[in-house]
Amino acid sequence: xxxxxxxPERPGDGAGxxxxxxxxxxxxxxxxxxxAELDARGTVVAWTRAxxxxxxxxxxxxxxxxxxxxxxxxxxxxxxxxxxxWCRAGDGWSGSVAVRHRDGRAVxxxxxxxxxAGIAEAGTEGAGTADxxxxxxxxxxxxxxxxxxxxEEWRVPGGGVNQLMLEPFLAQAPVGMAVLDTELxxxxxxxxxxxxxxxxxxxxxxxxxxxxxxxxxxxDERMKRVLxxxxxxxxxxxxxxxYADPTQERAYSASFFRxxxxxxxxxxxxxxxxxxxxxxxxxxxxxxLNDASxxxxxxxxxxxxxxxxxxxxxxxxxxxxxxxxxxxxxxxEEPVPGPVDSTPTMRRSGQxxxxxxxxxxxxxxxxxxxxxxxxxxxxxxxxxxxxxxxxLAAGSxxxxxxxxxxxxxxxxxxRSMMVAPVRARGVTLGAATFVxxxxxxxxxxxxxxxxxxxxxxxxxxxxxxxxxxxxxxxARMMQRSLLPHALAGGSALDVxxxxxxxxxxxxxxxxxxxxIPLSGARVALVVGDVVGHGIDAAATMxxxxxxxxxxxxxxxxxxxxxxxxxxxxxxxMETRRDxxxxxxxxxxxxxxxxxFMGATCLYVVYDPVSRRCTMARAGHLPPAxxxxxxxxxxxxxxxxxxxxLGALPFEPAELELAEGSLLALYTNGLLQTGDRDxxxxxxxxxxxxxxxxxxxxxxxxxxxxALLTGPPSDDAALLLARTHALGTGQVASWDLPTDPAVVxxxxxxxxxxxxxxGMEPLLFTTELVVSELVTNAIRHGGGxxxxxxxxxxxxxxxxxxxTGSTAPHLRHARTTDEGGRGLLIVAQLTRRWGTRFTAxxxxxxxxxxxxxxxxxxxxxxx
Numbered sequence: 001x002x003x004x005x006x007x008p009e010r011p012g013d014g015a016g017x018x019x020x021x022x023x024x025x026x027x028x029x030x031x032x033x034x035x036a037e038l039d040a041r042g043t044v045v046a047w048t049r050a051x052x053x054x055x056x057x058x059x060x061x062x063x064x065x066x067x068x069x070x071x072x073x074x075x076x077x078x079x080x081x082x083x084x085x086w087c088r089a090g091d092g093w094s095g096s097v098a099v100r101h102r103d104g105r106a107v108x109x110x111x112x113x114x115x116x117a118g119i120a121e122a123g124t125e126g127a128g129t130a131d132x133x134x135x136x137x138x139x140x141x142x143x144x145x146x147x148x149x150x151x152e153e154w155r156v157p158g159g160g161v162n163q164l165m166l167e168p169f170l171a172q173a174p175v176g177m178a179v180l181d182t183e184l185x186x187x188x189x190x191x192x193x194x195x196x197x198x199x200x201x202x203x204x205x206x207x208x209x210x211x212x213x214x215x216x217x218x219x220d221e222r223m224k225r226v227l228x229x230x231x232x233x234x235x236x237x238x239x240x241x242x243y244a245d246p247t248q249e250r251a252y253s254a255s256f257f258r259x260x261x262x263x264x265x266x267x268x269x270x271x272x273x274x275x276x277x278x279x280x281x282x283x284x285x286x287x288x289l290n291d292a293s294x295x296x297x298x299x300x301x302x303x304x305x306x307x308x309x310x311x312x313x314x315x316x317x318x319x320x321x322x323x324x325x326x327x328x329x330x331x332x333e334e335p336v337p338g339p340v341d342s343t344p345t346m347r348r349s350g351q352x353x354x355x356x357x358x359x360x361x362x363x364x365x366x367x368x369x370x371x372x373x374x375x376x377x378x379x380x381x382x383x384x385x386x387x388x389x390x391x392l393a394a395g396s397x398x399x400x401x402x403x404x405x406x407x408x409x410x411x412x413x414x415r416s417m418m419v420a421p422v423r424a425r426g427v428t429l430g431a432a433t434f435v436x437x438x439x440x441x442x443x444x445x446x447x448x449x450x451x452x453x454x455x456x457x458x459x460x461x462x463x464x465x466x467x468x469x470x471x472x473x474x475a476r477m478m479q480r481s482l483l484p485h486a487l488a489g490g491s492a493l494d495v496x497x498x499x500x501x502x503x504x505x506x507x508x509x510x511x512x513x514x515x516i517p518l519s520g521a522r523v524a525l526v527v528g529d530v531v532g533h534g535i536d537a538a539a540t541m542x543x544x545x546x547x548x549x550x551x552x553x554x555x556x557x558x559x560x561x562x563x564x565x566x567x568x569x570x571x572x573m574e575t576r577r578d579x580x581x582x583x584x585x586x587x588x589x590x591x592x593x594x595x596f597m598g599a600t601c602l603y604v605v606y607d608p609v610s611r612r613c614t615m616a617r618a619g620h621l622p623p624a625x626x627x628x629x630x631x632x633x634x635x636x637x638x639x640x641x642x643x644x645l646g647a648l649p650f651e652p653a654e655l656e657l658a659e660g661s662l663l664a665l666y667t668n669g670l671l672q673t674g675d676r677d678x679x680x681x682x683x684x685x686x687x688x689x690x691x692x693x694x695x696x697x698x699x700x701x702x703x704x705x706a707l708l709t710g711p712p713s714d715d716a717a718l719l720l721a722r723t724h725a726l727g728t729g730q731v732a733s734w735d736l737p738t739d740p741a742v743v744x745x746x747x748x749x750x751x752x753x754x755x756x757x758g759m760e761p762l763l764f765t766t767e768l769v770v771s772e773l774v775t776n777a778i779r780h781g782g783g784x785x786x787x788x789x790x791x792x793x794x795x796x797x798x799x800x801x802x803t804g805s806t807a808p809h810l811r812h813a814r815t816t817d818e819g820g821r822g823l824l825i826v827a828q829l830t831r832r833w834g835t836r837f838t839a840x841x842x843x844x845x846x847x848x849x850x851x852x853x854x855x856x857x858x859x860x861x862x
Contacts, residue, residue: 033149037116040144042067042084054109054150056102067148072100072107078203082187085204086268087113087146089182099150109150116145176273178202179259182266184223186210193273215240219254223269226256237276248441251280285450288316292454297461300468302330303365307350309432309458314352317451318418318434320360323350324369324377325422325430325462332470335427340381343373346430354438360412377431380419384428386452387419390442416442420451424459429466432458475535476501479509482542487515491730491792492523492608493663493721496696498704500716502533502669509715510537510599511667512545516552519836519845520799521608521726521790524552527665527719528601529620543572544599544643555836558603558616559650562640566618569599569644598644602665608726609790611659616652618643621671621678624685625655626662630692634682659725662699664689669714670707681707696720730791736774738783746774746787750798757791762848765829769798769846772822776844777802795831795847803841 034054037046043066047059055070062070068077087093094112101107176192186202193202197210207223208216215238222233233256242248253276259267296308306323313321327345328335348363363369371377380387392414408414414437422430432455436443443451479501489495495515502509510530518524526548530537547568551561600620606613615623615635619642622634638651657663664685671681688703700720708716732753736742747767754763770787777785781802790797808823826833826846833846 033151036062036067036148036150038067038146038148042080045145051150054152055099055107061102070099072098078199079188082181082185082203083113085183085185086181086187087115097150107152109152111148111150114147114149116147175275177270178273179268179270180207180223181268182227184220184227184269187268212240219256219271222254222256223271226258227266227269230258232257237280239280249439250275250277252276281446284316285446288312288450289453289457291316292457296458297464300465302332302462302465302469303349305350305458305461305465306430307352307365309455309462310350310352313432313434313451313454315354315439317447317454319437319439320353320355320358320412320435321351322348322361322433323422323430323458324433325349326428327368329429329462329466330469332466332468332473334470335429337426339384340428343371343378344381346371346377349430355412360408360414360435360437362408376417376419377433380421380431381428384421384423386421386448388443388448389417390444391415392417413437418443418448418451420448420455422455422459422462424456424463427463429459429462471535475538478535478542479538482538482545483512484514488517489515489523489721490517490521490794491726492521492606492724493525494696494724495525495719495721496700497720498700498716498718500669500704500708500712502712502715509533509669510541511669511715511717512541513665513717513719514545514548515719515721516549518552518605519555519797519834519847520843521792521797523606523608523721525604525606525663525665525719525721526552526601527620527667527717528599529667529669529715529717530599533715540572540599544569544601548601548603553834555834557652558605558614559652561603562601562616562618562643562650565601566641566643566646566650570646573598573644598642600642604663604665606657606663606721606723608724609731611657611723611725612654613657613663613723614652614654616640616650618650621666621668624662624664624666624689625657626664626689628658628660628692630690632686632690657723659723661723662689662696663721663723664703665719665721667715667717669712669716670704670718673709673713696722726790726792731788733786733788736785736787738778738785740775740778742785743771743774743778746770749787750789753789754796759791759796762796765848766796766798768829769826769848770800772826773798773800773844773846776800776808776822777804780804780806780808781841795849797845797847799843799845801838801841801843805837805842807835807837807842808844 034051035046035048036044036051039045043064044062045064047057047062051062052058057070068080071077071080083093083095092112092114094110097109097111098106099109171190173190174192176196177190178186178193179188181187184206185204186206189199189202202210206216207219210216211219218236218238222236225231226233233254236254236256237251238254239249239251242250253274254271256269256271259270292309292312295312297305298308299305302325306325309323310321324346326335326340327347330347330349346369348361348365348367348369351358351361351365353360369377376387376389392409414435416436418434420432420434421428422432432451434443434451483499484497487495487497493515497513499511499513510532511528512530513527514525516524516526526545528541528544528548530540530544544565547565548561551564556564600618602615602617602620602623604613604615604623615637617637618640620639622637625633625635627633635653635655637653640650641648666685668678671685672678673681684706685703688706689699691699691702694702700718703718704716732749734746734749736746747770750766750770751763754760754766759766766789774785774787777800781804783803786799786801788799788801790799823833830846830848833844836843836845
């Protein structure tokens with residue numbers, strides 16, 4: 001193969017360039033060119049011998065005839081008219097033309113048309129005239145002449161490639177191409193565009209007269225810019241319905257370039273249009289999946305995740321989307337593996353429409369969705385595969401199963417529907433429905449695959465949210481069971497409480513509070529905070545609350561109770577660090593080591609008889625004490641170390657409270673937030689508590705409103721208690737000598753006091769209890785002895801003080817024993833009894849209810 005530089009020169013070939021390029025290379029060999037001359041009407045007025053040799057027509061057969069009669073291709077008349085306009089606008093034209101030879105064959109010619117200068121006056125010989133006798137050139141120039149030079153294209157240098165091959169190639173190229181003149185009127189289009197819009201509807205017309213309005217406006221704006229600046233516009237993408245099927249939408253890429261004539265004069269515009277639908281769809285699918293990854297699963301809420309799926313799908317995939325989930329999934333229950341073989345209870349969990357308010361939805365979010373067994377959703381759940389109805393016809397299941405839905409389909413113009421199962425980890429969670437009404441084109445195979453991928457990603461997030469819902473529900477139920485359901489302060493306190501779990505993923509924390517009735521009408525208040533959140537913190541909280549109640553029943557002082565609670569927490573932590581050896585060895589499963597799980601606690605004991613309040617804290621915030629006049633103070637209570645350190649002792653503090661004082665116990669979640677430190681929180685709490693005359697509920701609501709402006713970042717607990725005092729009319733006390741004969745006197749004193757209080761029905765049992773407790777103190781304790789009776793609203797308490805340090809205990813006396821049955825009788829006759837130690841000895845106490853039925857004392861003794 002020879003190269004272009006050493007190719008032998010064809011006879012007559014010149015050194016010029018391609019025909020019609022308007023540059024200096026367009027130098028033809030005039031001796032080989034056929035020449036003809038046309039007037040303004042396109043009539044042949046001159047014909048050379050070279051023209052006769054080229055086409056076979058003698059001059060007599062051509063002169064006076066229109067040049068259009070020589071064209072060989074049908075439809076070239078419109079193109080010739082456009083060329084004529086081009087010539088007049090730019091003084092010439094060059095290109096390739098197919099002409100009919102006299103023997104009938106077509107000859108492809110390279111043609112150059114030029115204006116002939118210096119023509120005589122209008123009306124000279126050969127000039128065309130109009131029917132009315134006036135000169136006519138179509139432009140008001142009667143003497144206009146045009147010289148037409150033509151060669152067979154193979155004679156033009158490079159013409160065999162550039163013309164004979166290039167013109168058919170461009171005409172039959174798989175991309176659409178068009179040429180427009182400087183007035184942006186079509187001059188030439190290739191076969192691709194001709195198949196869309198015929199030539200007779202294009203040539204000589206502007207894009208505004210040919211293309212749809214929006215597309216035409218975009219084309220016109222860009223072509224004008226390119227024509228003015230010469231800077232091409234590349235890869236302008238747009239979407240348009242296809243001319244063959246207006247319901248189908250495709251994507252195209254158009255590029256615009258300016259054509260230059262001789263001396264770089266503007267000659268027009270040519271543009272190229274490429275169908276990029278597949279690329280556009282691939283990019284759209286990828287963008288949608290990326291968007292879904294970022295937007296779906298932003299929370300661990302099932303309904304929110306379902307709504308996010310609907311939001312992502314509309315309008316990118318459908319005009320309406322609905323996500324229906326099984327009712328059991330919304331409750332966090334474990335679904336049955338495999339397809340759903342019956343019509344389950346489903347609820348609308350998310351929906352979105354291109355129409356405001358989702359008028360085509362039917363059920364609202366949260367409502368039950370009812371489906372017939374033959375519906376598309378039921379079939380999808382049963383098969384576990386997508387169900388697609390590309391065209392919703394009159395016989396569609398959507399139209400026949402529900403008349404109301406059929407009306408919706410017709411009203412909103414539903415054209416295509418697709419239902420995909422929401423499945424994750426082998427279980428079916430629900431179904432997602434996608435509908436097209438405004439969007440062009442039905443759901444195709446690519447749309448089904450895209451929907452499956454989209455729903456699959458969302459299904460995993462929904463299942464994660466479901467599992468979290470189940471765990472959180474279990475944790476909250478456990479926490480609710482561990483926290484007190486009702487608080488009672490007896491005659492000593494009026495109490496009220498508020499608890500707000502943290503706005504954390506688990507929604508469960510370790511804060512707790514409690515009100516514990518103690519002996520002698522006293523009441524214990526406790527509030528604590530376990531480090532961390534989640535079910536482990538809640539379980540630890542339950543253990544500590546149970547331990548505090550158990551230790552409180554021992555009537556331990558606050559500092560000693562915290563010391564024993566500290567030992568318990570240290571033991572729990574050691575068990576965690578050791579991995580729970582006992583459990584691990586029994587079942588062969590190694591336990592997971594746990595980190596530090598510390599806690600803080602505040603323990604307060606209030607005595608309504610003495611109005612003394614004793615308290616101690618383990619790293620917790622001090623209580624707030626509000627006097628009856630509204631003065632708020634935070635007692636100077638030693639902080640103590642948090643539970644679990646075991647390094648320092650706990651120091652108690654004691655203060656006397658006026659009747660009607662308010663105690664406020666709280667956790668740090670109530671005071672501290674991300675934008676507020678502890679000092680600011682305590683100041684706000686002080687102002688909220690300073691409300692003389694307000695009820696506990698009013699004070700608590702005001703405090704919560706002032707401190708919690710949003711969901712708390714940590715658990716927040718508030719316990720309020722208003723104090724009462726037991727006056728002389730409710731307490732009776734006598735000092736007794738350590739003489740066995742004083743027992744009868746003690747019974748008589750108690751009997752007279754019960755008569756004063758109007759409690760004669762309890763006289764018999766009370767005399768028995770007093771007799772046994774005083775006798776026990778005389779025998780096993782030391783003097784002096786004090787007998788005290790306390791009358792409460794629902795109970796009568798009998799207490800005996802002595803200086804002994806030995807705690808009494810029940811024992812089973814033998815039939816031959818003369819004693820040893822006293823405490824057994826007390827236990828049978830009273831609601832509860834016990835012993836508590838004081839700084840100077842101990843107190844044995846017993847409590848009986850006002851409305852307790854009199855027991856058969858003789859039967860008890862026997």
